[in-house]
Amino acid sequence: MARTAGAEIRLAAGSHIGASPTRTLLEDRARAERIRTAGGMVLSVGVIADGIGGENAGERAAELTVTTVFESLQHSRERNVPRLLEAALKEANERVFVESQKSQRKTNMGSTAAIAAIWSNRLYVANVGDSRIYLLRGQKAFPLTVDHTWENEIVASGKLSRMEASKHPRRDQIVRSIGYESKVKVDLGLWLQGGEESAAEARAAQGLPLKTGDIVLVCSDGLIKTRRDQRFAHYVEASEFTGLVRGRSAKGAVDRLIKKALRRQVDDNVSAVILEVPGGVYYKRFLLPAVGAAAAFAMVVGAAAWAVPRLSGAFAGPSAGPTIPALPSGVAYVSEIGGRAETNSAAGNFETLRSEQLVAAGSGVQLRTIGGTSYVRLGLPDQSIIYLGPDSQMELLEIEGESGTSLRLNGGVVLVSGQGSGSSTISVLAPSGVLAKLTGSLMGVYWDPVAGQLEVDCFGEACEIVFPGGVAMGVSAGQRIIISSQGEVLGPLAIDPSRYAFGQYAGGLVLAATPEPVLAGGSGAQPSRTPLGPLFVSPTPPPPTRTPKPPPPPPPGPAPTQPPP
Structure with missing residues (x-):
């Protein structure tokens, strides 16, 4: 287990070939470890890679991607976490691409990749493709990444509306992957608004402060893809995540997620990584009945x-x-x-x-x-x-x-x-x-x-x-x-x-x-406080009232990516 800000980050990873009898290869790779970089940073890292390619090319691409990511992180002296993750995925892309050029059988092989890293109790992410990262906070699941599909990219470019793009036959095609081309564009956005914000705002949200009880889930698309037997359902719904993982060990949570997909006959490989900050309190609710807001x-x-x-x-x-x-x-x-x-x-x-x-x-x-x-x-x-x-x-x-x-x-x-x-x-x-x-x-x-x-x-x-x-x-x-x-x-x-x-x-x-010492005539805790102290010195003349119109502020709590000296 990894320590961060005094808490032990619980880690686990798991993969399964899936329930389809026609699948003979496990092309997913999942790994979660505590690592120390050459620069002295201790990170809790979870990585998912979902291979693409015929025969065993996808399997090899996923394996090479995950191995390279961890090697790159461990050997790096970079102290900026987003740049650290970006460099790791770019190195993985180069290795997979070079290997794909050596054999006709491996031509066009590639892999998705999603990395979640916790450093100093803050979350950083990077991804390429359609493997996803979620934050489970309280009883809800919040997606933090955006799939790099043809539909999402064309909508982001402004060339088509969401409705137009959703009807296109290429809508679900992955347009970014590790190793498919010699260069790759790594997404370093932490998308708190589901892709509605700008890329600059999403990147500024990196280093999201974590709370006790927070769980980070990294998964391949097999966990959340649309079911063949139910057009508008998924093998595991995001709304089910917290109920499946709360109160279990990290390994137990991973197993429970995968088993839920298998029971629904998932037709793809399915993988999950869990990074959990221990603790947290979950409150009972006053459910408001349908009696009118004021009465409730x-x-x-x-x-x-x-x-x-x-x-x-x-x-x-x-x-x-x-x-x-x-x-x-x-x-x-x-x-x-x-x-x-x-x-x-x-x-x-x-x-x-x-x-x-x-x-x-x-x-x-x-x-x-x-x-x-x-x-x-x-x-x-x-x-x-x-x-x-x-x-x-x-x-x-x-x-x-x-x-x-x-x-x-x-x-x-x-x-x-x-x-x-x-x-x-x-x-x-x-x-x-x-x-x-x-x-x-x-x-x-x-x-x-x-x-x-x-x-x-x-x-x-x-x-x-x-x-x-x-x-x-x-x-x-x-x-x-x-x-x-x-x-x-x-x-x-x-x-x-x-x-x-x-x-x-x-x-x-x-x-x-x-706590106070037990004294004659009573016992118990007494409140203590620190004197407030002086609030002001003699003020200097104030500046003119300003009403600036800045660009949209970054999401709250952007993290410093430089560790203290």
Whole structure:
């Protein structure tokens, strides 16, 4: 097993010839290993190759592809992970192509290839062909690659519409493969939006931060191809993945996936690789009955009265904070930075964010943190406080406008305190259109861009969730409410304060229970906190309010591909 960020990555791989009696060759290859590169990087790697070619040419191409990939990775001193994976596939392409030219029997042999690599608890991918990579998070499966078929390539080129291309007889032909030509174009995109985003955006998403319980699945097309006996079904549906693999060992998960395809008489080789980050908690849901949104939300709020104790005294820090000198309206002050943080310039490029910098709010003004311990603390003119947590990105839309202060959270976690001089209203908008809102209180908001899931933690008395259409739901102190991508309300649950451990529990705004010695007259845990400390120095004149129009930001949490020195 491989270690990354303190967790043991569980690895397994498996292949089967399939259920068809006419298949006599296993042309798939699957391999999962922990490796150390010549440059000293430790990676957890899973590779699938699906061979193409007559006789045993496809079998040889797949074997050579997988062997070359691992050899290339181990011998490389490259420290940029996407370039490392790209070089490995290009070397495999060269070897397979050279061998194909030596024998007429091997002419046109080739292979697909899909690589998933975990380094420093981040996921990187590379692929050629139609073998796929999925992220299983919670109870859902998210495809991270795009098949290199004639249909997808022609649609991406803009020459045909999706509907036109789907009717073409060549629609399912693979147009990229390892070894078919002397050069190959490696896809280094991590396609979080299913191919709707640009190639640049997909590549910027490389290094996706992984969470406990995440499972990466790499598979050949045999696992998910259309069934011969059911035109609109697949041998294994993506919606079945999590149910088949959760609660099993990595090897057990691989075996279960393959057996499911075999029971449905899969007519092709079938292969799977599992890379799993141990841990994770899976919550029971409040299923909303068909009684109308307002009534359903009222049921959840009613359940909150007994399901979760009121914990405002246990988690929320004191409402009084340091005195904040007068600042111009519409400007935030960067009072503290931990790790690496950036903001976009007027030209749209991201630049290093610095302590004591003034940031003028406006449409398109982005701030992001990079790294598992990074954070930014902002002070507002009314003494409100905003913390942007690790690996997070937000848009600072408005400060003290007609509706108060407004943020758009594009990924990660933000903690907002409206406990300033004016009991300020602060709203956090998620990409799903759901709004989390507080007045004169303390609230944490987390957005998972992969699962499309919003989580709201209320530490005070005045938190509210507003759904598209205007339906509002109150959240009581000490409660966590989760809104799934389907609009389901999960919870109420107890708040886990460890999410806000950055900056020593947000400078003491969030309290963590710590064990205390047993004393005469009582026992138990008492909350402890770190003093908040000074937020401001005398501000310099603010820059003019800017409303840049940058290119679309990269998906939240892009990873640094350079390891720390």
